[in-house]
Amino acid sequence: MAPASVVILGGGTVGTNAAKIALGMGAQVTILDVNHKRLQYLDDVFGGRVVPLTATEANIKKSIQHADLLIGAVLVPGAKAPKLVTRDMLPLMKEGSVIVDVAVDQGGCVETIRPTTHAEPTYLVDGVVHYGVANMPGAVPRTSTFALTNQTLPYVLKLAEKGLAALLEDGALLKGLNTHRGLLTHPGVAEAFGLPYTEPQQAL
Structure with a gap:
């Protein structure tokens, strides 16, 4: 075959x-x-x-x-x-x-x-x-939760320690910002909904 x-x-x-x-x-x-x-x-x-x-x-x-x-x-x-x-x-x-x-x-x-x-x-x-x-x-909640937690825990710890300042220090965290103070700070989200986009650095 x-x-x-x-x-x-x-x-x-x-x-x-x-x-x-x-x-x-x-x-x-x-x-x-x-x-x-x-x-x-x-x-x-x-x-x-x-x-x-x-x-x-x-x-x-x-x-x-x-x-x-x-x-x-x-x-x-x-x-x-x-x-x-x-x-x-x-x-x-x-x-x-x-x-x-x-x-x-x-x-x-x-x-x-x-x-x-x-x-x-x-x-x-x-x-x-x-x-x-x-x-x-x-479909595999326990396994997927462990996988997600292993990847996200370092970012969560940074946010817990430094708050919004962590976003300005870490480009990966900054890319994850979608909204702040009523502004859309993610280009993909803004484009998908046809709404204005604001650079994350400007919103912060």
């Missing part, structure tokens, strides 16, 4: 880990991303075992035609995910193929995706199975 074809939109943390799992199960993996340096890195890390492609409309259309599983792993921090697979592209996919859109919490990068629940996780559109369970880490 031929190996399954897994196509991943986005080569960030989610996409990279999805590729590891798919490769471990013997699948052929294609990763599409807009960042050429990231694609070079992934090609190096995976030792040429994945097919890295620039995420152009033409490459997406070509890739989804052979996909048994399409994973949407595109995240724009603070903003809606771009619709990379449009409604009119869906008939290009094989009947019985599956879409898992991890970006569903940000609106999804597949136009036909909508949030689902663990009680009713999937639905069909044009013979393609859609899985749109929101807050996927919630």
Whole structure:
């Protein structure tokens, strides 16, 4: 039997880990991303075992035609995910193929995706199975809580010790500021809601 074809939109943390799992199960993996340096890195890390492609409309259309599983792993921090697979592209996919859109919490990068629940996780559109369970880490709450806490505790301690001053000292914390004194200080959030944006340094 031929190996399954897994196509991943986005080569960030989610996409990279999805590729590891798919490769471990013997699948052929294609990763599409807009960042050429990231694609070079992934090609190096995976030792040429994945097919890295620039995420152009033409490459997406070509890739989804052979996909048994399409994973949407595109995240724009603070903003809606771009619709990379449009409604009119869906008939290009094989009947019985599956879409898992991890970006569903940000609106999804597949136009036909909508949030689902663990009680009713999937639905069909044009013979393609859609899985749109929101807050996927919630399925493993204990494990995901440990993972999140390990990453965020140092930032929490800085905030507890120094308050808002910590944001001016730490660029990573400053990037996490969304609103302050009624001002939107995150460009993605401001763009998503069509509201004015204020530089975080000005708001503070």
